[in-house]
Amino acid sequence: MPKAYQGTCHCGSVRFEINADIDSLTTCDCTLCVKKNALMTKVHESCFRLIAGAQALSEYQWNTKVARHFFCSRCGIYTFHRKRAQPDHYGINVYCLDKFDPSGVPVIRTEGASMSVV
Ligand SMILES: [Zn+2]
Structure with missing residues (x-):
């Protein structure tokens, strides 16, 4: 488990919860992730539960409008998003996780900048 x-x-x-063994992290060089300075992990939707705050979430979509980027409408923090390349997965802002220390976890740079922009 x-x-x-x-x-x-x-x-x-x-508030949300994920089940994951976080053995790698990703950054992304697309125009949005660069501005968010996002450090992320990825979980299947079956391993993600939104516990509270559905009404507080705002959604931002751009470009192909497949990915769904969520952030808190009150404090502005990016929490998670529905991925474009794998729409049944969530990308998670690991800095939102309690009791998770990203230092020492390998970081993979993904090339969102090379994905098509419409
Ligand atoms: Zn908030």
Whole structure:
């Protein structure tokens, strides 16, 4: 059974939980992730549960409008998104996770900048 991690935005309106053994992290060089300075992990939707804050979440879509980028409408923190390349997976902002230390976890740079922009 993968480990359970609780995640929250800054103000605590949005709370979620994932089950994941986080053995690698990703950054992305697309225009959005660069501005978010996002450090992410990826989980299948079956390993993700939104516990609180559905009404607090705002959604941002751009470009192909496949990926769905969520952030807290109160504190502005990016919490997670529905991925474009794998729409049944969530990308998770690992800095939102309690009791997770990203130092020492290998980081893979993904090339979102090379994905098509419409
Ligand atoms: Zn918040």
